[in-house]
Amino acid sequence: MDRxxxxxLGLIGGSYAEGLTRAGFEVGAVTRSRSSIDYALxxxxxxxxxxxxxxxxxxxxxxxxxxxxxxIFRQWVxxxxxxxxxxxxxxxxxxxxxxxxxxxxxxxxxxxxxxxAHPMAGREVYxxxxxxxxxxxxxxxxxxxTERNSEQAIGRIEAIARHLGxxxxxxxxxxxxxxxxGFLSQLTHCIAVTLMDCKESHHMVDYTGDSFRDLTRIARxxxxxxxxxxxxxxxxxxxxxxLFAGKFKELRDAxxxxxxxxxxxxxxxxxxxxxxxxx
Amino acid sequence: MDRxxxxxLGLIGGSYAEGLTRAGFEVGAVTRSRSSIDYALxxxxxxxxxxxxxxxxxxxxxxxxxxxxxxIFRQWVxxxxxxxxxxxxxxxxxxxxxxxxxxxxxxxxxxxxxxxAHPMAGREVYxxxxxxxxxxxxxxxxxxxTERNSEQAIGRIEAIARHLGxxxxxxxxxxxxxxxxGFLSQLTHCIAVTLMDCKESHHMVDYTGDSFRDLTRIARxxxxxxxxxxxxxxxxxxxxxxLFAGKFKELRDAxxxxxxxxxxxxxxxxxxxxxxxxx
Numbered sequence: 001m002d003r004x005x006x007x008x009l010g011l012i013g014g015s016y017a018e019g020l021t022r023a024g025f026e027v028g029a030v031t032r033s034r035s036s037i038d039y040a041l042x043x044x045x046x047x048x049x050x051x052x053x054x055x056x057x058x059x060x061x062x063x064x065x066x067x068x069x070x071x072i073f074r075q076w077v078x079x080x081x082x083x084x085x086x087x088x089x090x091x092x093x094x095x096x097x098x099x100x101x102x103x104x105x106x107x108x109x110x111x112x113x114x115x116x117a118h119p120m121a122g123r124e125v126y127x128x129x130x131x132x133x134x135x136x137x138x139x140x141x142x143x144x145x146t147e148r149n150s151e152q153a154i155g156r157i158e159a160i161a162r163h164l165g166x167x168x169x170x171x172x173x174x175x176x177x178x179x180x181x182g183f184l185s186q187l188t189h190c191i192a193v194t195l196m197d198c199k200e201s202h203h204m205v206d207y208t209g210d211s212f213r214d215l216t217r218i219a220r221x222x223x224x225x226x227x228x229x230x231x232x233x234x235x236x237x238x239x240x241x242x243l244f245a246g247k248f249k250e251l252r253d254a255x256x257x258x259x260x261x262x263x264x265x266x267x268x269x270x271x272x273x274x275x276x277x278x279x
Numbered sequence: 280m281d282r283x284x285x286x287x288l289g290l291i292g293g294s295y296a297e298g299l300t301r302a303g304f305e306v307g308a309v310t311r312s313r314s315s316i317d318y319a320l321x322x323x324x325x326x327x328x329x330x331x332x333x334x335x336x337x338x339x340x341x342x343x344x345x346x347x348x349x350x351i352f353r354q355w356v357x358x359x360x361x362x363x364x365x366x367x368x369x370x371x372x373x374x375x376x377x378x379x380x381x382x383x384x385x386x387x388x389x390x391x392x393x394x395x396a397h398p399m400a401g402r403e404v405y406x407x408x409x410x411x412x413x414x415x416x417x418x419x420x421x422x423x424x425t426e427r428n429s430e431q432a433i434g435r436i437e438a439i440a441r442h443l444g445x446x447x448x449x450x451x452x453x454x455x456x457x458x459x460x461g462f463l464s465q466l467t468h469c470i471a472v473t474l475m476d477c478k479e480s481h482h483m484v485d486y487t488g489d490s491f492r493d494l495t496r497i498a499r500x501x502x503x504x505x506x507x508x509x510x511x512x513x514x515x516x517x518x519x520x521x522l523f524a525g526k527f528k529e530l531r532d533a534x535x536x537x538x539x540x541x542x543x544x545x546x547x548x549x550x551x552x553x554x555x556x557x558x
Contacts, residue, residue: 120488140486168485180486183478188490191470194527196549198519199462205555206447207419207459209399211467212556214493219553223546227539234534240477241531245524248473252520255513260506267502270475274498276484277491 001025002156005061007076009036009049011123012093013067014131016164018045022133023163028061036128045131058083063156066092069225070100070232077104081112089153090114091160095181096232097144097174105148115149115157118142118177119166120185124220133164141166144174182236187244189226190237192219280304281435284340286355288315288328290402291372292346293410295443297324301412302442307340315407324410337362342435345371348504349379349511356383365390368432370439372398374460375511376423376453384427394428394436397421397456398445399464403499412443420445423453461515466523468505469516471498 004020006013009031017040021027029040029049037049050057058080066073073094084090090112094100101116108114121139123130141161145154154171161169172180195212196219204212230237254262283299285292288310296319300306308319308328316328329336343363345352352373363369369391373379380395387393400418402409420440424433433450440448451459474491475498483491509516533541 120486122488139488142486170485172486177486180483184483184487184491188474188494190527190530191474191494192490193546193549194523194530195467195470196552197545198522198526201552202555204459204463206449207399207421207451208463208556209401209418211471211497212463213558214496215467215470216549216553216556217493218490219549221546221550223543223550226546227542230534230542231537231539234537238531238535241527241534243477244473245527245531247477248469248520248524248527251469251473252517252524255509255520256517258510258513260510263506263509264502266476267472267500267505270472270495270498271500271502273475273480274495276481277487277495279492 002062002160003028003060004063004065004160005030005058006046006065006067007031008067008072009033009040009046009128010067011126011128011131012119012121013065014040014045014128015121015133015135016065016067016093017128018043018131019133019136019164020160021045021047025163028057030058031128040128053080053083055083059085061085061088063089063091063160066090066094068092068094069228070094070096071228073100074103078107081107081109084109084112086111088112089156091117091157093117093119095185095229096178098178098236099232101144101146101174105146113148113150113153115153116144116146116174117157117161118144118181119161119164124217126222137165138167141169142177143169143171144177145171146174178233178236179240182233182240183243186230186233186237187240189218189221190230190241191244192216193221195219281341281439282307282339283439284309284337284343285325285346286310286343287346287351288312288319288325288407289346290405290407290410291398291400292344293319293324293407294400294412294414295344295346295372296407297322297410298412298415298443299439300324300326304442307336309337310407319407332359332362334362338364340364340367342368342370342439345369345373347371347373348507349373349375350507352379353382357386360386360388360391363388363391367391368435369393370396370436372396374464374508375457377457377515378511380423380425380453384425392427392429392432394432395423395425395453396436396440397423397460398440398443403496405501416444417446420448421456422448422450423456424450425453457512457515458519461512461519462522465509465512465516466519468497468500469509469520470523471495472500474498
């Protein structure tokens, strides 16, 4: 079985580590914080780990999973790929793909391969201390391979995703991925943040139903990570935001004009489409 | 104990009936559909019920709960209040208040009293067959009394809310209620409907995470009821929609200008405020 190194032991990296150790893989970790390594060793979700960059240690792994902010991921590969073993497969969990995939694949040694991936799972808490491999159970997993990838390497990352319990493993082009995620994930985070920013709402806790709670769950957000992800996908996200704003204005104008039939038509469409997403 | 009549035996009316029967009240029902009465009798959540308007039956009740569309509620009271017993208390579950409360209180016989209320609970399914008194457990309950109400009558409706298991019972003016609900509930439904209407999304089921699912749960919507509720609260809802659209544009423009600090500031604010709503 592959020996797997996690680079960046936060919530997602830690959840990978836990799930893969459970599945019988040998899992190591490199991360900046000593306490994260200590926690993961003590919990038994990694068998080794380091905060340094020991060439011998980095050279031991068949698969390297990057769970880092995009700019740190780029820098890490640029500076440290020299220590990875020949034939190693790199993969990641980065939420945007169009820019980073050609960059990483373009700078990589010819004897290494990068298989880009995006696990569609997360929580509103951070750090290895909150990691939990159960977040992947039943979730979606997206691969965004390019013509530089081999079926064999893609297959090894798919196998890892199956070991982690993902429900559906799909492939998209990096561009299609970013359009999709711009709509499904980034736009929804923009909406939640906006809604929460509209008003000082402390006193509303006593009046709210569940709908406001559900729509703002993801308004609890890591501002550094998401700002970077939004900027990495700027053109696409702007397009999705403008699409939403335009539709929202249609509903607003229908209300202003008391156009009941238009309002009902929009609601019938949303009701029909939402049924696809019932679990 | 009060004998309680439910007028309109749908999801909310049926859930009231179930909870109040469990709590030991005698509960009857008037509704249009014979099968709803039969179902409720068979389940034991009412002890009697009728689809007609028998004056003797209508004159038997101490408290009458209206769970109807606003326009049907108005019409019912206009035509049938003559049959209610002297001293009966009327209450409701209507989602908007500013227009309907003075209308109902203004047309009421002097020996009847209307205590307006709004239970903040619901589901995306309809009908007495889906009713379940557990939806009220831990939920909020808002009363919107006016100077026409007596403390004694308000107290009796509060007691009923406590029997149903509501967590927090509050009072707001009808106007404040409609502003609050325009923001917390109607705006969120507008957002969910809009988001679902943006794209044909069937194929996205394989790519989505939970955030899109959470934000669109309430896009499954009863178009007749919600269109009526939106129109009843038109001015207030337009104001809330414009507030949201303006804030959304701020975030959009910050992204376009790559103003990271502004984006992060909006996210820090949303993170801080969302913590109020943790259960």
